[in-house]
Amino acid sequence: MRIMDHTDDIQAGLMAWYETNRRDLPWRRTTDPYSIWISEVILQQTRIDQGRDYYLRFTGRFPDVGSLARAGEEEVLRLWQGLGYYRRASNLLKAARIIHETFNDRFPDTWESLVTLPGIGDYTAAAILSIAFGKPYPVVDGNVVRVVARLTGLEIPADTTDGRKQIRSAAHRLMDRQQPGTFNQAIMEFGALHCKPIRPDCQHCIVQRHCSAFESGKVTELPVRNPKQEPRIRYFHYFVILLPGTTGQIVLRKRLTRDIWENLYDFPMIESRSLLTEKQLRKHPEFPESFRETVVELSEMKGIHCHMLSHQHLYVKYFLVRIPAPSKIKIPLNWIPVSPERMRDYPMPRLITRFFEKNRAMMGNKT
Ligand code: SF4
Structure with missing residues (x-):
């Protein structure tokens, strides 16, 4: 026709x-x-x-x-x-x-x-x-x-x-x-x-x-389409760092690399080729230097979270980090301690806002 x-x-x-x-x-x-x-x-x-x-x-x-x-x-x-x-x-x-x-x-x-x-x-x-x-x-x-x-x-x-x-x-x-x-x-x-x-x-x-x-x-x-590309699978390990001696400050980090969520804020993290346990994380080459210098308590939070983006699937674990005393740790320059009431000033990906929604106590119930 x-x-x-x-x-x-x-x-x-x-x-x-x-x-x-x-x-x-x-x-x-x-x-x-x-x-x-x-x-x-x-x-x-x-x-x-x-x-x-x-x-x-x-x-x-x-x-x-x-x-x-x-x-x-x-x-x-x-x-x-x-x-x-x-x-x-x-x-x-x-x-x-x-x-x-x-x-x-x-x-x-x-x-x-x-x-x-x-x-x-x-x-x-x-x-x-x-x-x-x-x-x-x-x-x-x-x-x-x-x-x-x-x-x-x-x-x-x-x-x-x-x-x-x-x-x-x-x-x-x-x-x-x-x-x-x-x-x-x-x-x-x-x-x-x-x-x-x-x-x-x-x-x-x-x-x-x-x-x-x-x-x-x-x-x-119709329309004819090429077979769909397989999504990229990624494994994220987030450090939720609670700073002692402060009014409940949590550490955020600005994502500066050309990647998903560029210029948004999430937590310091390690990405690896598979999900790691706490022990494996501690041996990882990217394990934060400041954590090595002092004894930090690292506890894995419950659950593995799956976050789907259109071309990427993220598998995410959160680790709660407790530091014995504030003076015991050097905060790297790109880590930003943020108090719960200022948290809303920072643009974050949905994955992180959802984390705070589920863990309202960390935000002083301000979500
Ligand atoms: S395929 Fe679309 S344009 Fe063609 S008859 Fe059906 S509804 Fe109409």
Whole structure:
């Protein structure tokens, strides 16, 4: 079936479907490029229900690019806490500062200037240009890939460079050039609510008569994907260090390496190739020097915690560290003693906030 002979019909069908079925979401009530940008970045890896609250909080605190540009990174990360993929938040801040300094707070409206900003790739640039500036750039997210692959019957894996190129080109040809922003939102919403990954409602589909996958009985086979990569398995051993002679201070550490949770705070830790016992930890080459110099009490807390990220599975043990007296230990420079009432000032990954939720007494019941 040559769907490109029926683009007018498909556009009209998707636009009519959107008019009736669209969800009323806060970022759909604006064409402000800053708000569109924030919403698209939040929604990249987040469910709409969860994303809506973050969007409202974020744009409430930072209503425009200038206010975001002037913010400190820790405040931005704290607002982002719980959303994951924290590099998105750091990139938002970097890009806001560039827009503030280089473009005098005017949001760039060309492809070339947008894609040079940190964290803005093809998808986000297309969303901003089409929705905020009415320019005909097709967005290609997972929902669009699915709808286009099914409508066109494309059988090339959509997660390859060539597959994505072909999907983008088909999406571009399908696009309503008079209303590119609305069309992009219509096709994404149609994929999210109607042409779903499992059990799409083909019987009541407005574009069924133009759908190659429906005609050939390949709806469940499309889009074609490469086999999933195995997740990376990692083993973390956290030291929960309670400092004696203080008002219940606990040691945090800023994660500075290019890894998950960059610039967030967790505890000093050792990562190894398998889970270790207390005895094995003490012999580990990365066992903190300051622990060796004095006799610290190390007790393994109950349970092994499994924390799933999209491409990594973490197996985590916590070890409570008691130090005989504060003067007996040299605190390394990147260890930060934090009192329970200041704990909220530090952006942390969900794994660590969950640890505190379960161990409220350590926070003086302030979680
Ligand atoms: S007929 Fe089914 S597979 Fe084709 S576009 Fe409609 S819902 Fe999607």
